Amino acid sequence: MYRPQYKYKRTFIGSIPSDADLYNALSKIVIEEDIRIGKITAIGAVTNAVIGYFDQNKKEYIKIELNSGFEILSCIGNVSVREGKSFVHAHIILGNKEGKVFGGHLMPGTKVFACEVFIEEYSGEDLVREKDSTTDLYLWKNKDLV
Amino acid sequence: MYRPQYKYKRTFIGSIPSDADLYNALSKIVIEEDIRIGKITAIGAVTNAVIGYFDQNKKEYIKIELNSGFEILSCIGNVSVREGKSFVHAHIILGNKEGKVFGGHLMPGTKVFACEVFIEEYSGEDLVREKDSTTDLYLWKNKDLV
């Protein structure tokens, strides 16, 4: 079968400053730089977090609000195209002062304490999100790998 | 000392569809594309998970079965060569509807709800897995970095 292949283009590396909204900041960067295909990797800390869990039966996101400081142990995600615009999809994993761990789908409302981000940009055919009838999620159209 | 260096070649980006077995799907991709050196990064969701923990004293995997839906908060791993064939080694981190987190060594039996995958392919000297007498794991032969 044909599998979509991409080439590396360049990498943005830098910080998201204190008090920025992490999801909105990532969105702003990829929209302003017109990154259409990308991979996001970040570590750092947040002062609070808003994360989601997709209920696979009800087909809707449950929002989870965590109101204390956490280390960002991992925030990985991707950049593709939704409704013609660069769109960030990322998941975040958080650690508290006892080393306990929480995580979910990164949502607006998560505030940065400090954050170090890599955004790898690729060239190739757009990855376009459209509503998928099986899951009700906006998934990449015609980009199955198996 | 000599340290093994590699060059980036290309990136496969795409989806693993609903109901696919995540480990088996990743294996199928890397075998069919003959990716011998690679790095895997994925996020998404699963309907259940089968993960392992390697008992360092008994030197065997303990299998953990998690029978509900989870977000894939992170699935990172690598591709190398075992018994002449492309081989996937990946670890997965899962979040439930309360934001609680579980994880382990990704095993066959983990079913995808939706999953977005990057596989970076590299060129260079093969990374070959052979049984290591200290750990009883199949580790890369002669590829120590320190």
Add this chain to the structure above:
Amino acid sequence: MYRPQYKYKRTFIGSIPSDADLYNALSKIVIEEDIRIGKITAIGAVTNAVIGYFDQNKKEYIKIELNSGFEILSCIGNVSVREGKSFVHAHIILGNKEGKVFGGHLMPGTKVFACEVFIEEYSGEDLVREKDSTTDLYLWKNKDLV
């Protein structure tokens, strides 16, 4: 606004052997290879772990010691420059035999059972850590992305 851009250079891929100190081994590699801009990705297992949580009010790290074996579910981080030298900043996520997960800022004292590491090296303007007055952390100077 100007955003710092980097180009991929090469990738070190290999193992950290049993009994090595994970943080110190990563530091040794990046110093000896003079990697000034890099991204670290690793999976594996440890026999114990020493991790940190940065208390955002007291502005100091709380050290957490975990005295048993764990899978390394994720260890991601970066390489930049601090006091003129290559410096590793990484966060680690660990899974135990029940699939429960712990994690924090990777500190010296974490001993490897087996570990497979990718270090991507980039070229571009140095990312230099200096003490930041808002957080009391050593953050990248003049590298904000928003």
